[in-house]
Amino acid sequence: MNLCTTSGLRCAVVSITAAMFCLSTSVRAADLTVYTALEADQIKPYKAAFEKANPGINILWVRDSTGIITAKLLAERANPKADVVMGLAATSLMLLQKEGMLMPYAPAGLDKVDAKMRDPAASPEWVGMDVWASAFCVNTVESGKKNLPEPASWADLTKPVYQGQIAMPNPASSGTGFLMVSAWLQMFGWDEGWKYMDELHKNIAAYTHSGSKPCRQAAAGEYTIGLSFEYRANKTKKGGAPISIVLPKEGLGWDMEAIGILKTTKESEAAKKLADWAATAEANKLYAENFAIVALPGIASSMEFIQGDINKMLIKNDFAWAAENRDKILAEWSKRYDGKSEPKN
Amino acid sequence: MATETLILPDRTAAVAPLRQKLGHDDWIMRGAVVALGLWLIVTVLLPLWALLSKSFQAADGSFIGLANFQAYFANPALANSIWHSVWVSLLSTIICVLLAFVYAYGLTRTCMPGRGLFRIIAQIPILAPSLLPAISLVYLFGNQGLVKWMLFGASIYGPIGIVMGEVFWTFPHALIIITTALAISDARLYEAAEALRASPRRTFWTVTFPGARYGLISAVFVVFTLVITDFGVPKVIGGRFNVLATDIYKQVVGQQNFQMGAVVGLILLLPAGVAFVVDQLMQRRQLALLSARAVPYAPRPDATIDRTMLAICSLIAFAILVILGVSFFASIATFWPYNLTPSFKNFDFDMMDGGGWRSYFNSLVMAGLTALFGTAVIFAGAYLVEKTPRFRYVRGFVQFLALLPLAVPGLVLGLGYIFFFNNPANPLNFIYGTMAILVICTISHFYSVSHLTAVTALKQIDQEFETVSASLRVPFWRTFMRVTLPVCLPAVLDIAMYLFVNAMTTVSAVVFIYAPHTTLAAIAVLNMDDAGDVAPAAAMAMVVFATAAVTRAIYMLLTQGYLARAQMWRKR
Amino acid sequence: MDSTPTTVPYLRIRNLSKKFGAFTALDTIDLDIMPGEFVSFLGPSGCGKTTLLRAISGLDVQTAGSIHQGGRDISTLPVAKRDFGIVFQSYALFPNLTIKDNVAYGLVSAGTPRIEIDRRVKELLELVGLPEQADKYPAQLSGGQQQRVALARALALSPGLLLLDEPLSALDARVRARLRGEIRDLQQRLKLTTIMVTHDQEEALTMSDRIVVMSNGRIEQVGTPDEIYGRPATAFVADFVGKMNFLEGRLVTSKRAIVRGAVLDFSEEVPLGEGAAVTVCLRPEDVAVRDIGEHSDNRLSVQVGVMEFIGNHFATTLHASGTGLNFSADFSINAVRDLGISSGATIEVALPPKRLRVFAQPRSATA
Known part of the structure; x- marks a missing residue:
């Protein structure tokens, strides 16, 4: 009995100390809560570089896929938790802009930023960082075993030979998925675009939650072809996966990753410093390690396994249209493809 | 005569019945019961209410009646999920309960060797997040699966995978209930059957089966509820086969549609609620079956039966071990399936989604705090509800609140927590995004079972302890600390253990309310799998499993070593 | 018992009624119990004898009517404010405490000095004939021994009233017969006013100064064992006793x-x-x-x-x-x-x- 209470007490003391430790790390004054859809393996160097340049400011990342981060921001709109949104699809930032959640701010060095890659207002509510574009990951071991030709275009993917071989991200949750659907609808037109997806749907084995997953699944041979994006394709191949990377010849769907400050932030000074940093050459050099096109023109990219000039392959992308129609597109997509249940093998 | 009896009630109504003056103990206990009631209102009832009202609102918060429900049923894809959920849950339930019944029969009614080991193996699934079996099934039966041929060309992604994963995950839950039901059967009935020369088959159908009937029905409902509200398995292996639980997740996190999430949540409340009511009724009847004079049944060796049961149970146990083993294997392979050299590469969680190793330590802290505070609140609460004199209506209401979480799926509770606690008008808003809300939510999520465990333990001790201490003018809290708590120590540790393990493995409620600095291990499994980092997901699931298993082992040592010594008085 | 008639009752019950919804468990009970008297409440189950005991102890307060104990109105007092010791059929000994700690339970809480507690516990255990068992746990004693410990515990605070709720029902016949005598003997030595609830007429007849026979929430007869047995006042009493x-x-x-x-x-x-x-x-x-x-x-x-x-x-x-x-x-x-x-x-x-x-x-x- 006595033993029991004392050990319980000791236990309580330990846990309370632990709890206090947790609290104390979350109430430090210069903490900046940053919502991001950047990849988990990208954010470390960004954080390190920024904090080195701005001592005293500590970035707390909230990382998730584009759909979730957007959902979270909208859900919390009455009482936002985020100070800054960084590395989120421009279409999502435009949605937040429409909701009036963003603070107009012109970061230092805004004039150097590519005019196409920012909110056109003098004090923009969001500023682009880089462009990410769709790419296929094709598992060469599996395609060899199954004797599959390598697809070269979006159109190729609808060929019956690929039935059950393709994984693609669900546009509702994945920004990579959404930019593909948006690209098809813009390239082929509304009706033709859906017709294309109807055909493609017959070959799709799985719609994934994340934009990276199809490429990783292709790398593991779970599916032969993963529709993903160039950063993940490059990185996965670098990691030793037996894949080849295909950039479809009709043109690449793409979106911008951008940064914006929440109007409601209590850390606006720190937030502005992050926005400033995001537009520096230093930051852009870091982006360039991951992406072919960055906001500051003329910074060389270093993507080992991506061939060709991505800039020329990007489709003409109407972000305003995409943001405007996001709900409608997703509803239509969900109606057509979400409900069709069992994968047909 | 008639007039007199008619007048009587009037006469008594005129005189108010005497009211006992309240002593110190009464005031304290009543105050504590009310405090507990308020706590449960805030942590269970109001979040549910927030969810309910959200389902009748438009995105801007205006009341739109049933429009959300209309929209839901107008979308064939979503409405289809109901049917999917129902039939997959039914199928999983039937398979799981059948297997569990056979296994339980082997454990309780035969003399097959290794029953102790079989018991331990059967508990493995409880120690792992439900995502683990799903991940293992991908490695076993996926397109690169080790034994893909066993499915004869069918795909594991979809109902087959969901059913297999759910059967694995719910197996121990069904087993516990059925084992209990079989264990309390009365040996005298078997003696009677034997004396009447009933054939074994007839004995089975006339004695064994009816005796376990309520246990089976109870198991059916518990498993059905678990499956229809589980989110981990269909998330990982459901492919394009949508069920209600994944719909909520998609509606809320994928499509930002909280209203629709609330609608799906309410729909999910229905089967869980029905199951809850039926289960309560069944348990009451099961208790009635237990007569004080029952003689426990002791099985006799029978070579044929023992050997057959050993074979079947070995098969089931083997399946459980394989599923666990595959995750372990996958987590230490360098690059599945092309490079199988062992390495710890997949344990480098910090370079992956999900929050890295920090998630794991967060989980430890969260589970520890949940076990500590949860056990304290729940056991003290059960004591107050059971032992506070009179005060019937309040106690009844608090008891209802304590059982309510049993009918609330974790996803629904988590969603309710967002709606309720993330409302800036709520003075409790400050706990949103903290470790505290995870702990509170997890305590609420697992409140009912712990509460029932505590109540059962309290009912088993002498009901007159409180009277005796009151007559000796000893305050109730002294008797609580000196007698009730020590006597109920096994149950208290049981509750702490239950809360800890569930807090380590749960995904469903907390997935909506974790914050960047409070990511959890089980959620990291989900997020890593989502991002395609399947092997690291398996690795994290194994780390969670190992932690739960070690805790469990410590608990067993504690109960057998220290507790045995501290509870000397139990010996005669 | 003293033959000198005492005029002032120790326990005075007037117009006591208890209703559970429409059911009347006690119907206007009047009863006086004299100081030092051993009174048994006898009757079949459901007759109201336990309800009456629970009203006296304050466990279940009456719907109407009054109870005075030693001149003090205790009608609506909470249990802890009343003055009684109680022994239950189940013994209700604290299983995790030694015999000594069980008996000392109320003394410790009352802030009695340590030496005094030890002395008192020793005295009480000798009183019930268990001086050697102080350091054992209840489960190590026989049923009869446990019930004697329960009695010692109930007597520890020297209560004015001892309540025995079917104290012997859980024991086997031989032990029961012996304990009857012991309890009665103890009660007479201490001159302690005692109420026992029982359904066992033999118990009531052998132990009590007076017996209260109850049926359907009413008192059928109050009298000495001799009167109850030899001159039953009603056919019910005649039928129930003997x-x-x-x-x-x-x-x-x-x-x-x-x-x-x-x-x-x-x-x-x-x-x-x-x-x-x-x-x-x-x-x-x-x-x-x-x-x-x-x-x-x-x-x-x-x-x-x-x-x-x-x-x-x-x-x-x-x-x-x-x-x-x-x-x-x-x-x-x-x-x-x-x-x-x-x-x-x-x-x-x-x-x-x-x-x-x-x-x-x-x-x-x-x-």
């Missing part, structure tokens, strides 16, 4: 009735009209069989039915020749041996008029 023949008949005069063709005289005058339907009550052991002569009242020639050997006596059924009267009788082994009574024999018996009790029919309507 074995009884109920013989239905009709009054001929106020002191004579015809019962199934047999004429029976009784010494008590029955104030009912001639021809009134009555029940004549006769205890089987009151059937006289020795020294029956011409002068014996209510002499009957009877045929002996099947003889049942009960252990210390024979029970049998007698049929009075020439009448429709059958009744049971108990004969001592001596009498059977001496008189050679056997099944089928015809013998002479007498029903002593003093021993016959007569009630108006129907039985349940007596008050």
Whole structure:
């Protein structure tokens, strides 16, 4: 009995100390809560570089896929938790802009930023960082075993030979998925675009939650072809996966990753410093390690396994249209493809 | 005569019945019961209410009646999920309960060797997040699966995978209930059957089966509820086969549609609620079956039966071990399936989604705090509800609140927590995004079972302890600390253990309310799998499993070593 | 008990009623209990005896009416403010505490000095005859020993009132008989006012100064064991306490009735009209069989039915020749041996008029 209470007490003391430790790390004054859809393996160097340049400011990342981060921001709109949104699809930032959640701010060095890659207002509510574009990951071991030709275009993917071989991200949750659907609808037109997806749907084995997953699944041979994006394709191949990377010849769907400050932030000074940093050459050099096109023109990219000039392959992308129609597109997509249940093998 | 009896009630109504003056103990206990009631209102009832009202609102918060429900049923894809959920849950339930019944029969009614080991193996699934079996099934039966041929060309992604994963995950839950039901059967009935020369088959159908009937029905409902509200398995292996639980997740996190999430949540409340009511009724009847004079049944060796049961149970146990083993294997392979050299590469969680190793330590802290505070609140609460004199209506209401979480799926509770606690008008808003809300939510999520465990333990001790201490003018809290708590120590540790393990493995409620600095291990499994980092997901699931298993082992040592010594008085 | 009559009751119960919804568990009970008295509440289950005890202890307060203990109105006081010790059928010993700690439980809380506690515990354990068991746990003692510990614990704070709730029901017959004597002895030594609830008439008859027989929430009779047994006030009491023949008949005069063709005289005058339907009550052991002569009242020639050997006596059924009267009788082994009574024999018996009790029919309507 006595033993029991004392050990319980000791236990309580330990846990309370632990709890206090947790609290104390979350109430430090210069903490900046940053919502991001950047990849988990990208954010470390960004954080390190920024904090080195701005001592005293500590970035707390909230990382998730584009759909979730957007959902979270909208859900919390009455009482936002985020100070800054960084590395989120421009279409999502435009949605937040429409909701009036963003603070107009012109970061230092805004004039150097590519005019196409920012909110056109003098004090923009969001500023682009880089462009990410769709790419296929094709598992060469599996395609060899199954004797599959390598697809070269979006159109190729609808060929019956690929039935059950393709994984693609669900546009509702994945920004990579959404930019593909948006690209098809813009390239082929509304009706033709859906017709294309109807055909493609017959070959799709799985719609994934994340934009990276199809490429990783292709790398593991779970599916032969993963529709993903160039950063993940490059990185996965670098990691030793037996894949080849295909950039479809009709043109690449793409979106911008951008940064914006929440109007409601209590850390606006720190937030502005992050926005400033995001537009520096230093930051852009870091982006360039991951992406072919960055906001500051003329910074060389270093993507080992991506061939060709991505800039020329990007489709003409109407972000305003995409943001405007996001709900409608997703509803239509969900109606057509979400409900069709069992994968047909 | 008639007039007199008619007048009587009037006469008594005129005189108010005497009211006992309240002593110190009464005031304290009543105050504590009310405090507990308020706590449960805030942590269970109001979040549910927030969810309910959200389902009748438009995105801007205006009341739109049933429009959300209309929209839901107008979308064939979503409405289809109901049917999917129902039939997959039914199928999983039937398979799981059948297997569990056979296994339980082997454990309780035969003399097959290794029953102790079989018991331990059967508990493995409880120690792992439900995502683990799903991940293992991908490695076993996926397109690169080790034994893909066993499915004869069918795909594991979809109902087959969901059913297999759910059967694995719910197996121990069904087993516990059925084992209990079989264990309390009365040996005298078997003696009677034997004396009447009933054939074994007839004995089975006339004695064994009816005796376990309520246990089976109870198991059916518990498993059905678990499956229809589980989110981990269909998330990982459901492919394009949508069920209600994944719909909520998609509606809320994928499509930002909280209203629709609330609608799906309410729909999910229905089967869980029905199951809850039926289960309560069944348990009451099961208790009635237990007569004080029952003689426990002791099985006799029978070579044929023992050997057959050993074979079947070995098969089931083997399946459980394989599923666990595959995750372990996958987590230490360098690059599945092309490079199988062992390495710890997949344990480098910090370079992956999900929050890295920090998630794991967060989980430890969260589970520890949940076990500590949860056990304290729940056991003290059960004591107050059971032992506070009179005060019937309040106690009844608090008891209802304590059982309510049993009918609330974790996803629904988590969603309710967002709606309720993330409302800036709520003075409790400050706990949103903290470790505290995870702990509170997890305590609420697992409140009912712990509460029932505590109540059962309290009912088993002498009901007159409180009277005796009151007559000796000893305050109730002294008797609580000196007698009730020590006597109920096994149950208290049981509750702490239950809360800890569930807090380590749960995904469903907390997935909506974790914050960047409070990511959890089980959620990291989900997020890593989502991002395609399947092997690291398996690795994290194994780390969670190992932690739960070690805790469990410590608990067993504690109960057998220290507790045995501290509870000397139990010996005669 | 002291023969000097005490005029001031220690416990005074007035107009006590308890209702559970529409059900009346206690119906306007009036009862006085004298200081140092041992009173048993006797009755079948559901008669209200436990409810009455719970009202006195404050566990379940009455709907109406008052209770005074030692001049203090305790009607609505909480349990802890009352002054009693209680012993339950289940012993309710704290299983995780030693015998010593169990007995000291109330003393420790009352802030009694350590040495004083030790002394008192020793004293109490000696009082109940368990001085050697102080360091054992309850489970290591027998049932009877545990109940004595419970008694010691209840006495620790020297309460003014001892409540015993079916204290012996869980024990086997032999232990029960011994403990009866011990409890009674202890109570008399301490001169402690004691109330015991029991459904066992033998227990009530052997231990009590007075017995309160209850039925349907009412008091049927209050009296000494002798009065209750020998002069039951109602047919219910007659039926409940001891074995009884109920013989239905009709009054001929106020002191004579015809019962199934047999004429029976009784010494008590029955104030009912001639021809009134009555029940004549006769205890089987009151059937006289020795020294029956011409002068014996209510002499009957009877045929002996099947003889049942009960252990210390024979029970049998007698049929009075020439009448429709059958009744049971108990004969001592001596009498059977001496008189050679056997099944089928015809013998002479007498029903002593003093021993016959007569009630108006129907039985349940007596008050």
